[in-house]
Amino acid sequence: MKYISTRGNAPELEFEDVLLAGLASDGGLYVPKDLPHYSLDTIRSWRGLSYSKLAFKIIQPFVGGAIDDAALQQMLDDTYDNFGHKAVAPLTQLDNNEYVLELFQGPTLAFKDFALQLLGRLLDHVLTKRNERAVIVGATSGDTGSAAIEGCKHSEFVDIFIMHPHNRVSEVQRKQMTTVLSDNVYNIAVEGNFDDCQNMVKACFADQGFLRGERRLVAVNSINWARIMAQVVYYFYASLNLGGPDRSLSFSVPTGNFGDIFAGYLAKNMGLPIDQLIVATNKNDILHRTISQNRYEKHALAHTLTPSMDIVVSSNFERLLFDIYGRDGQLLADLMTRMNSEPVELDSARMAKVRELFDSHAVDDPQTCATIATVFAETGYLLDPHTAIGVVAARACRRHSDRPMVTLGTAHPVKFGEAINKAGLATPALPHHMADLLEREERCSLLPNSLAAVQAFVVKNVFDA
Known part of the structure; x- marks a missing residue:
């Protein structure tokens, strides 16, 4: 597996060097030169695999032989054996065909x-x-x-x-x-x-x-590419546990830096049937404004009840734009220079492609708290504020009620007591290990x-x- 920079002026690297390099020498981000693609039959054959065994199937091609297969599988086993739920990424149902994928079962309670x-x-x-x-x-x-x-x-x-x-x-x-x-x-x-x-x-x-x-x-x-690579896995895992690949799923993703939802975009390009990818943001809504208004413009940072999304510049959006601009590194480098200094509009054809791939929605603090309170009253399930934003966006943007909608549950609510309290609820107790x-x-x-x-x-x- 070879990796190339989004800005087209850095050497191709293999996995080990990309792992250690992080940012490319030309200021770009590394992406695979070629993306593996799986048939529906292959994806179907993965049903019933444990999380770590599924992770091996998806991650191994990206590693490209840099790590022995047995050693890689052992790393994956050790990583996910350390999670607090045997399912690693369990699904919780909120309503008919509406789910939360719990990505907060790890040792620090976040995806x-x-x-x-x-x-x-x-x-x-x-x-x-x-x-x-x-x-x-x-x-x-x-x-x-x-x-x-x-x-x-x-x-x-x-x-x-x-x-x-x-x-x-x-x-x-x-x-x-x-x-x-x-x-x-x-x-x-x-x-x-x-x-x-x-x-x-x-x-x-x-x-x-x-x-x-x-x-x-x-x-x-x-x-760091390895971050994105590992996050692709749970899209496949959710799908396989909800009837995929024989039915298409939608995902609502609370995101500030665009990395988590970019992993979903990769999963779709790797062959996973995905109906919708919804960008869910807070008041720091540069991604929503870009998708809905075709205007990429930095605003002053707002401090919100969802601090993990308090970000003005979404770094991983560059990886998507690289594909949208035909993987032309020079074109993208020029675009990123302009985006860093002035408001930018994409040309209509490229903007149409972005909108074909993504929906978006922005949610303020009062609506976030109201959703936490409402979902708790209806189900007894306590959302963290970031996940609540994902639920609001999922319900606002959903196109097909007969297809499962999965909101990525990005953090445990205990980490955000202020938001939980403002929703009129008591902060839950810390897990026993902390x-x-x-x-x-x-x-x-x-x-x-x-x-x-x-x-x-x-x-x-x-x-x-």
């Missing part, structure tokens, strides 16, 4: 665990093989950080630095990160917002000179919104500690 618990194992395998040390610099709006830390805290070959916007993540989200006291884990609270953190990550990858050529910089954000979380000792460094300050902090702790 990021599906990829990041595997990513830690992949990094350990490759870095051990190469006898290399790496530095992770990541940004989180809430859930990526804790999942990355959990996945990498035991690694002998990785120092991990995670930035989060100061006072802009929930208390549970913060504590899940800052109470991990492993020697290789560093939490940074940045006096800025998530996009400031994400921009500093991209700047670090664009110029890695601050690491003196002595360490490799590795990405854990969804710019019952004492709020009393645990924290370790975190507060830094200014400054790339120089962050890089100096990394250098001090990597080289001078």
Whole structure:
């Protein structure tokens, strides 16, 4: 399997190098040069497979022989055996043909665990093989950080630095990160917002000179292809458990950075029958405005009850645009330059293609809370606020009531007590494995919104500690 950059001016890489590279050298994102495609008969033959066995079927072609099949299967078994439900991604029914796919059964209670618990194992395998040390610099709006830390805290070959916007993540989200006291884990609270953190990550990858050529910089954000690859699996898993591939499903996906729903787009292109892919956003609705109004324009960041989606720039949208623009890297590079500096409209033919693939809907905080309260009253099921946005979007955009509609349940409601309380409900208890979380000792460094300050902090702790 070869991988190419969306901007067309970086070398083709194989899986190991893409895993370690993150961002391409030309500033683009890596995507497979060719996507595997499965017949309905092949997909049908996967019915009844456990989650980890299904994951092997889907992920193995992307790895392309870089990891021995037995070793890859063992990594997948170890990853998903660590989830709190034997089904790994159980489905809960809300109404006739309406479901929530529970993606919060992992150790940090968020969908990021599906990829990041595997990513830690992949990094350990490759870095051990190469006898290399790496530095992770990541940004989180809430859930990526804790999942990355959990996945990498035991690694002998990785120092991990995670930035989060100061006072802009929930208390549970913060504590899940800052109470991990492993020697290789560093939490940074940045006096800025998530996009400031994400921009500093991209700047670090664009110029890695601050690491003196002595360490490799590795990405854990969804710019890393391995993140997207692992998320493709649960679309197939949901389908196979609801009559697929002999019936088509629709998915509503709460998304800020476009990575989770891009995985659904890939699943569809790999042969999975999908009727609709619905982009569900909060007030930070650049994706919804682009799809509904054909205007890609940055607005000031709004802080909401769904902080994991408080993002102005959706990085993975570039991967979709690469396909929409005929995989022409130069055309896309020019487009991304304009998108970073001015409002942009796509030409009508390309916009029509986007709308053929995606529906979208934006939801404000009051509607989010009302939906949490209504669904709980009707079913006794407690939605986290991000999943509630997905449910609203699913009901608003649904075209066919006779086809299953699956909303991706992206996080456990315990992580977002403020939203649950504003819905008039009591915050649920923390799961038993983290019952004492709020009393645990924290370790975190507060830094200014400054790339120089962050890089100096990394250098001090990597080289001078």
